[in-house]
Amino acid sequence: MSDPTVTSGCCPLRCFRRRYLLSPALVLMILFTAMPEVSPGQEQPIAFTGADIITVTGPTYEEGVLVVQDGAILAVGSSRSVTIPDNAEVVDVSGKVIMPGLVDPHSHIGEGDGGDRSSALHPDARILDTINPRSDTFRKALAGGITSVNVMPGSGHLISGQTVYLKLRQVNTVEEMLVYVDEENGIYGGIKFANGTNPMRQPPFPGTRARSAAMVRALLIKAQEYQARMEAAEENPERMPSRDLGLETLVEVLEGRRIVHNHTHRHDDILTAIRLADEFGYRMVLHHVSEAWKVADEIAASGYPASIIYIDSPGGKLEAIDLLPKSAPVLEDAGVDFGFHTDDSVTDSRLFLRSPAFGIREGMSRQKALESVTIANARQMDMDDRVGSLETGKDADFIILSGDPFSVYTRVEQAWIEGVNVWDYEDPEDRKFSTGGLNVYQGGGYGHHH
Amino acid sequence: MPGLFCDFRILFTLLILIGASFATVTAQIAVTGETVYTMEGDPITDGVVLVRDGKIEQVGPRDAITIPDDYERYDAAVVTPGLIDARSVVGLAGYYNQDHDQDQLELSHAIQPDLRAFDAYNAREELVGFLRQNGITTVHTGHAPGAVISGQTMIVKTAGRTVEESIIDSTTALAITLGSTVRNHYDTPGTRSKGVAMLRQELIRAREYSERRRDADPDKHPDRDLKLDALADMLEGDIFALITAHRSQDIMTALRLRDEFGFPLLLDGAAESYLLTEELSQANVPIILHPTMVRTRGDTENAAFDTPAKLSEAGIPFVFQSGYESYVPKTRVVLFEAAVAVGYGLDRRKALKALTIEPARILNIDERLGSLQPGKDADLVLFNGDPFEYTTRPIHVIIDGNPVYDYEQSSDR
Numbered sequence: 109m110s111d112p113t114v115t116s117g118c119c120p121l122r123c124f125r126r127r128y129l130l131s132p133a134l135v136l137m138i139l140f141t142a143m144p145e146v147s148p149g150q151e152q153p154i155a156f157t158g159a160d161i162i163t164v165t166g167p168t169y170e171e172g173v174l175v176v177q178d179g180a181i182l183a184v185g186s187s188r189s190v191t192i193p194d195n196a197e198v199v200d201v202s203g204k205v206i207m208p209g210l211v212d213p214h215s216h217i218g219e220g221d222g223g224d225r226s227s228a229l230h231p232d233a234r235i236l237d238t239i240n241p242r243s244d245t246f247r248k249a250l251a252g253g254i255t256s257v258n259v260m261p262g263s264g265h266l267i268s269g270q271t272v273y274l275k276l277r278q279v280n281t282v283e284e285m286l287v288y289v290d291e292e293n294g295i296y297g298g299i300k301f302a303n304g305t306n307p308m309r310q311p312p313f314p315g316t317r318a319r320s321a322a323m324v325r326a327l328l329i330k331a332q333e334y335q336a337r338m339e340a341a342e343e344n345p346e347r348m349p350s351r352d353l354g355l356e357t358l359v360e361v362l363e364g365r366r367i368v369h370n371h372t373h374r375h376d377d378i379l380t381a382i383r384l385a386d387e388f389g390y391r392m393v394l395h396h397v398s399e400a401w402k403v404a405d406e407i408a409a410s411g412y413p414a415s416i417i418y419i420d421s422p423g424g425k426l427e428a429i430d431l432l433p434k435s436a437p438v439l440e441d442a443g444v445d446f447g448f449h450t451d452d453s454v455t456d457s458r459l460f461l462r463s464p465a466f467g468i469r470e471g472m473s474r475q476k477a478l479e480s481v482t483i484a485n486a487r488q489m490d491m492d493d494r495v496g497s498l499e500t501g502k503d504a505d506f507i508i509l510s511g512d513p514f515s516v517y518t519r520v521e522q523a524w525i526e527g528v529n530v531w532d533y534e535d536p537e538d539r540k541f542s543t544g545g546l547n548v549y550q551g552g553g554y555g556h557h558h
Numbered sequence: 559m560p561g562l563f564c565d566f567r568i569l570f571t572l573l574i575l576i577g578a579s580f581a582t583v584t585a586q587i588a589v590t591g592e593t594v595y596t597m598e599g600d601p602i603t604d605g606v607v608l609v610r611d612g613k614i615e616q617v618g619p620r621d622a623i624t625i626p627d628d629y630e631r632y633d634a635a636v637v638t639p640g641l642i643d644a645r646s647v648v649g650l651a652g653y654y655n656q657d658h659d660q661d662q663l664e665l666s667h668a669i670q671p672d673l674r675a676f677d678a679y680n681a682r683e684e685l686v687g688f689l690r691q692n693g694i695t696t697v698h699t700g701h702a703p704g705a706v707i708s709g710q711t712m713i714v715k716t717a718g719r720t721v722e723e724s725i726i727d728s729t730t731a732l733a734i735t736l737g738s739t740v741r742n743h744y745d746t747p748g749t750r751s752k753g754v755a756m757l758r759q760e761l762i763r764a765r766e767y768s769e770r771r772r773d774a775d776p777d778k779h780p781d782r783d784l785k786l787d788a789l790a791d792m793l794e795g796d797i798f799a800l801i802t803a804h805r806s807q808d809i810m811t812a813l814r815l816r817d818e819f820g821f822p823l824l825l826d827g828a829a830e831s832y833l834l835t836e837e838l839s840q841a842n843v844p845i846i847l848h849p850t851m852v853r854t855r856g857d858t859e860n861a862a863f864d865t866p867a868k869l870s871e872a873g874i875p876f877v878f879q880s881g882y883e884s885y886v887p888k889t890r891v892v893l894f895e896a897a898v899a900v901g902y903g904l905d906r907r908k909a910l911k912a913l914t915i916e917p918a919r920i921l922n923i924d925e926r927l928g929s930l931q932p933g934k935d936a937d938l939v940l941f942n943g944d945p946f947e948y949t950t951r952p953i954h955v956i957i958d959g960n961p962v963y964d965y966e967q968s969s970d971r
Binding site for chain 1: 652653654655656684685688830832833851853854855859860861862863864883885886887888889890891894897898900901902946947948949950951
C-alpha cells in the first residue's frame with residue numbers, strides 16, 4: 109500500500125526548496141543571472157531621505173529616512189533618530205510619499221489555472237504549475253504598487269486548487285517569485301474554496317447549497333481520517349497510507365498550516381463558510397463577502413478575517429447585488445480584521461489604491477484604509493513578519509508615490525522589492541504598463557468570472 | 559436628435575408636457591458653493607445659483623445676488639451642472655444581469671434599426687438610481703454595441719417614474735458596431751468586411767427609400783418599413799449614426815462610411831483613437847470615448863488611461879461614457895472614468911467640460927443642459943470637495959429643480 113521511498117508530508121516542491129533555495133549564495137547567483145542590470149543584495153545601504161514615510165504599523169514620519177540593505181529594512185524613522193551609514197547611497201525623495209509595497213490577497217494575474225470539470229473538488233491542483241512569470245499582468249500589478257500577491261484559481265469549484273503567494277520580482281521562473289510561508293513543509297500558498305452559486309452546476313458539481321456544504325464536509329472528514337492514519341503510522345513508512353495529493357493538502361489545512369481562502373458572497377453563504385471552518389478548525393479568510401455589512405457582527409464574533417472588493421456599481425450577478433461600499437466602514441466598526449483585494453481582472457491592479465480611497469469616501473478611517481492594502485492582507489497570507497509595514501528587519505518592499513496614497517492625482521513612481529527597484533515610472537518600458545497602449549497588454553490571464 | 563419629423567415624436571412631446579405637469583416642482587432653491595463651475599467661463603468663487611420653477615433663474619458671485627428669504631438653502635464646497643453620461647445601456651440593461659432585465663441586445667438578427675429604446679427603458683431600474691446618486695442627471699442610453707445595427711438610442715434624465723417623465727430626446731441615434739464583437743452574437747456577419755457589406759447594402763436600400771418617401775407625388779411613397787424609416791431618418795440627418803469602433807481600421811471604416819453616406823456621425827469607443835489623431839482632427843468628428851477603465855482585451859486591448867489627455871492635446875472633441883459591461887461593474891460612472899483620466903494627465907477643467915457642456919453640445923441638448931445658465935434646466939450636483947477625488951462625493955443632486963438625492967438621508971449610508 110505505502111511507498112517506502114516517500115516520507116510523510118514530503119512533496120516535490122519541498123525537495124526543490126531544500127536543494128536549491130536554502131543557499132543564499134545560490135539565490136544571489138540566480139539574481140545575478142536573471143537581473144544583471146541591478147545590484148544584487150544591496151550590500152551598500154541605500155538611504156531614502158525627504159519623503160513622508162508611512163510605516164502603517166507605526167508612525168508616519170514627515171520627511172523621514174528609510175535605510176535598506178541586503179534586501180531588508182535597516183532603519184526607518186525621523187531624520188533625527190536615524191543615523192545614515194557612512195557608506196550609504198543617499199537618494200533624495202523630498203516631496204514624495206513612501207509606504208509599504210501593496211499586498212493583494214486575491215488576484216488572477218499570471219495566467220494560471222486550477223481544477224478542471226472532472227470534479228468540484230481539486231485540492232491537489234497547484235496554480236504554481238501554471239504561472240507564466242513573464243505575464244504582462246505582473247507588470248500591471250507593479251504599476252499599481254502591488255509587490256506581493258496571492259494568485260488564486262477561480263471560484264467555479266468548491267475547491268479549485270492551491271493558491272500561490274508571490275513577490276513580483278522580475279525573474280524568469282515562478283520559483284524565484286515564491287514566498288515560503290512554511291519552509292519546513294514547503295507550503296507556498298493557501299487553498300481556494302468557494303460556496304454560493306459559482307460552483308453550482310451539472311454533476312459532478314453540486315446543484316444546491318446544501319449539497320455544496322455536504323461535499324466539502326465529506327472530503328474534509330476523509331482528510332481527518334487520512335490524518336489519523338498518518339499519525340497512527342508514527343512516521344513508520346511501512347504503515348503510512350499511500351500518498352494522496354489532495355488529502356495531503358487538506359491535512360495541511362486541518363493542521364492550520366495552509367489557509368483557506370473562501371470565496372463567498374451572500375450573508376447565509378458567509379455563515380456557512382464560518383460554520384464549516386469552525387467544525388474542522390481550519391484557518392480561513394472570507395473573500396468578497398459582498399453582504400458582509402448584513403452579518404458584520406457575526407463575522408467579528410467568528411474571528412475570521414475578511415477580504416472585500418470595491419466595485420464601481422452594484423449588480424452584475426444575483427448573489428452580489430447587495431455588494432455595497434459601506435461594508436468597509438461597517439466591518440471596521442464591528443472590529444473585523446479586513447482588507448481589500450483586486451480580484452484582477454474584476455478590478456484593475458493598476459488602481460488598487462482606489463479601493464481603500466473609496467472606503468474612506470464611505471466612512472472608514474484613514475489608518476484602516478492604509479492597513480487594508482498592506483499589513484491586514486499580509487496577515488491573511490502569513491507574510492506579516494516580512495511585508496505589509498515598514499519596520500526594521502522586514503523585507504525592503506516599498507513604493508514611492510508622488511503624493512497622498514488616496515488621491516486621484518497621485519501616481520506610483522517606483523516599486524522596490526527586497527531592495528531592488530523593480531518598477532520605475534520614469535522608464536518608458538515600465539511606464540507603459542501604467543498607461544496601457546499599443547501592444548502593451550495582450551489580453552493574457554482574462555476570462556473567468558467571480 | 560431634436561426635431562419632430564415622425565408622428566411618434568410629436569406624441570412624445572405631448573407626453574413630456576404631460577409628464578412635466580406631474581413633476582413635483584416644489585420650493586425655489588438657492589445653492590451656494592465655494593466654487594461654482596458654471597461651464598460658461600471661469601468658475602465662480604463663492605457663487606450662488608438660484609433655481610425657480612425647475613429652471614436656473616440666476617447665477618453669480620455671492621455679493622452680486624440677493625437670495626430671496628423663501629428660497630430653500632443648500633450649500634456645498636463645489637457645485638457643477640448635472641453630469642451627462644454620453645453613452646450607456648442603463649435602463650435597458652439592469653443590475654440583476656438576468657435574461658429578464660437584459661434588453662440591450664436583441665439576438666434574432668444583426669440589423670434591427672427599428673428597435674426603439676423607449677419601448678424597453680425601465681425608469682425605475684436600480685442602476686438609474688445609482689447613477690443619479692453619483693451626480694449623473696442625464697444619460698444617452700439605449701441599445702448596446704454588438705450588432706451591425708442593434709437599435710435606437712435616446713436621452714433621458716435620471717429622474718422620473720416612467721420613461722415618458724424621463725425622456726429628453728426619444729430617438730437620438732442608431733447604434734452601429736464595427737469590429738470583432740458582432741461575430742460573437744450572430745452567425746452572420748462572421749467577419750469585419752461582411753459586416754460592413756451588410757451595413758452598406760442596408761444603407762443603399764434606405765437611401766432609395768428616403769428618396770421615394772420624400773417624393774412630391776404621394777403615390778410614389780413606399781410602404782412603411784420601420785427599419786428603413788429609421789435608417790432614412792439617419793441618412794436625412796435627423797438622427798446620428800453612433801458607430802462603435804475601437805481598432806484603428808474600424809475607426810477609419812466609420813469615417814469612410816460617413817463620407818460615402820453623409821450621415822451625422824458620433825464615434826463611439828475609439829480605443830485606438832490616439833493612433834489617428836491627425837485623421838480624426840481632419841474628420842472633425844466628436845468622440846464618445848470608451849470608459850477610461852475599460853478592460854484591455856479583445857478590440858479594446860490597446861486602450862490607454864492617457865487617451866483622454868492625448869485627444870485633448872490634439873484638440874479632438876471627446877466626452878465620457880459609461881458604456882456596456884456584461885458583468886461587473888454593471889454600470890460604470892462617468893465621474894469615476896473622468897477622474898482616472900485626470901489622474902493620467904487630462905486637464906481638470908477639460909474633464910469637467912467633457913462631463914457637462916461638451917456632451918450637451920454634441921448631443922444637441924445644450925439649449926437645455928450642460929451648463930449653469932439662466933433659463934436652462936436646474937440640474938445641479940453639490941460635492942463635498944473636488945469632484946474628481948476618490949474620497950469626496952456628491953452630497954446633493956438636483957434635477958429640474960427637485961432635490962432628488964441627499965447623502966445624509968440616503969439608505970446606503
